Amino acid sequence: MRGRRFRLASAALIGVTVLLGCDVSTLAPRKTTVTPEVRPAGLVPPPTPIAVPAPPKTRSAASKGLSDYYARVQNDLLVRGLLRTDGGGPDTVFTDTMLVRNFEQIALAEEYERGAGLKPSSGSPSAVKKWTKPIRMVTEFGAGVPKDQIAEDQARVEAYAARLARITGHPIQMNANDPNFHVLFMSEDDKTKIAPRIKQLVPDVTPSALTVFDDLPRSIHCLVVAFSDTPNGYDYGQAIAIIRSEHPDLLRRSCIHEEIAQGLGLGNDDPRARPSIFNDDDEFALLTQHDEMLLKILYDPRLRPGMSREQARHIVVERATALVP
Template identity: 30%
Template sequence: MPNGKTPLLRLLILLALFVASVPAAPAVAASANYSFSTEELIDGFMKTVFGLEYRAWSWQPYLVKKYTGTVSFYVHNEARKNRKPVIHQFIRQLNSQIHGLSTRVTRDPDEANFHVHVVDRDQYEDVVRRDVYGDHRADVPGRCLVRVVSDGKGISRSTAVIVSDEGDFLFRRCLVEELLQGLGPMNDDAELAHSVFNDRSRHSRFTTFDKFLLNMLYHPRIKPGMTQDQVAVLLPAIVREVRRYVH
């Protein structure tokens, strides 16, 4: 891991993964008609943006991580079933669902800063070792995962691996959770009942609660490298602004 002159210039390499067992059926999102308090939203932001469910390297995960420019996605469909249309649609929808975020799908993998690998289960370990770790001997955790490379200037690269052939629920759950976590909110918390950032929840869609969190994160006043104390004084006003366009 390269060293810089200050901690904020050192690379932060983080890994988030989905490890829970697959429920029998997806739950209907309970947050659709629920009014979240400012305190709930700030608590959810702090729990997901600061911290990490799985730490691959130990350098300061407790700082804001986000993209500052356009996120260019490339989807590597290595599974038998072609999942590209569904993934491309989800990526394009993020532009209208998250203010302050710009996403696009590129046809050239060299132009991408967010790579999504879609695999069947029997390919999962090999693809993670090759394309995420670059180490053919590495242990491979989780049912799906995302790796983020970040520093004080923001996220420079994300790589997600999603399993296609273990049912549509697991595929959709992994798609939503890993792509959203790859944008910055890397931590899971079992107390977040209305969020996909909770391995015990049964959500498989971009919930209203999570739309609040991502819109708070991509608000222009939130900067990469900010600490919890720096963010805390800004969030009440940011929540009031975000309520105008997240419903």
């Protein structure tokens, strides 16, 4: 299992900007009339001190243990032929009818009760959830994240954001100016920083949401929380994805693909969805052509946040018929 995800509704968001400045001291004179004495011959100037870098932060035994555990998980999945990166093939043919069914289960149902943490949903139908405002994405890395992973993961998120923008036609870009979609890479040693950071980004987040991050079980590989700008709304205004840095390469890429796509509004999983990453069987690691079609349907301009399954169905059927050869 790659991880369990949940989405939350919240009230309007606020941001705080802190500006720092510095003053130049005027106590020391810039000029002097005193003539310095001649330096004695043969005097050797003192050597320039060499800056000694601070020693790297030592990872805890818990973080190292998680790295070993997730390496075994990835290896086990690969040995069993899972975490495919081929996007599907002749063995995963699907029809427009199957695509409609999968869309309704993945985009128009909830995996968890809204605003109730990890409490499983009752299974009742939900509504269309999506972004209507531009998405400004940014990455953040905890102090415990290995330095050699930062540039790699940053580049992957940037490339994936550009791909999602092409697929959906929705404005999605990396932008650190007032970002509204945060992708946090955190290690086990950073876990005490996660809840305070979320509280900082979303001041009115519900307490039940924050308690989830106090002690994440290792069965939760990664997750995303999405917030509307109004209580119990469906028009997303903020999202935060949490990805464990202890994952080996492919599991980390898998988390990037699934959590960011779920943060766009594909909030559920369905065991019949294939080929798809929105399926907890871990057969596919990366976004597939089937999943691209789900996103294209979701971001059809005619589908509006809050539309019920019945209101959306004729649009979904029309788009699925046009998309599936």
